[in-house]
Amino acid sequence: MEVKRSSDVIGLPSGWVREEVVRKSGLSAGKTDVYYYSPDGIKCRSKPQLARLVGDNIDLTAFDFRSGKILQSSLRKNKRLKGATFDYTRGVRHDASLVLPIRQTASIFKQPVTVKRNHPQSKTRTDLKHGPQDQPKQLFWEKRLQGLNASDITAEVFQVLDLPRSIKGVGPNLTDENLLQSVAAALHLSNQPLTGQQATKALMDKNPGVNINTDQPLIQALVVTDEDIRRQERRGAIGDRDVEKKVQASYKYGKLKSTNNIGRLQTT
């Protein structure tokens, strides 16, 4: 029984657990089954079953059951009924913990674009090979969030978190909060290990358009040592045996194509 558990998967509401079980025999050996456990321990083995459990409270259309993440492409799908006015309430029923904050201004949200090409068979057309392409991301989109604060229900502004010394930003005048947003968004959306930016800060400043890897957060590539992991684990009162297991697990997640981003910052 090969089981991977990720108790605190980023992107899932707290209390939910995602589990991957690899089939070890039979014709379908090697295939993985994904299960979710609700906060009260109910096991879900399919998206319909999950939808039944959460009812109308959470809209799961953008939720990818297998990966446990939000489907980037479906966030910006342009579906407009002909003749009908745009439904501004669409999207507000998403659980806040499942979707990124996206401005839903009518003029900007879900507008179609038309692509015109000079050359009928330009190279860019044939370069669409790595699966479906996502909407272009604005470079340094994080900066648009500057000056905006999250607050609780009493309008009390949440305190900005401190970042570890080892995390260094690579953009122009990015705040710590920007970096956090950048990392959080990447954890939400990326199916790949997060490594940070490989290019040097100087190179990025010189020509961001060329040198930025938009799949990665705007932090310099950093090395996470075993000791880093152990130190972090000790901060939450976890027994040493568990710590050791988690260190091992982090290696595993780093090697396998897992959907759990925790422990998947590049190790050497």
Add this chain to the structure above:
DNA sequence: TGTCTCGGCGG
């Protein structure tokens, strides 16, 4: 009886 696991149907 409940859980785990793989088969296999149907989209």
Add this chain to the structure above:
DNA sequence: CCGCCGAGACA
């Protein structure tokens, strides 16, 4: 091909 669920195996 893959999501979903049935049902056999096993405790």
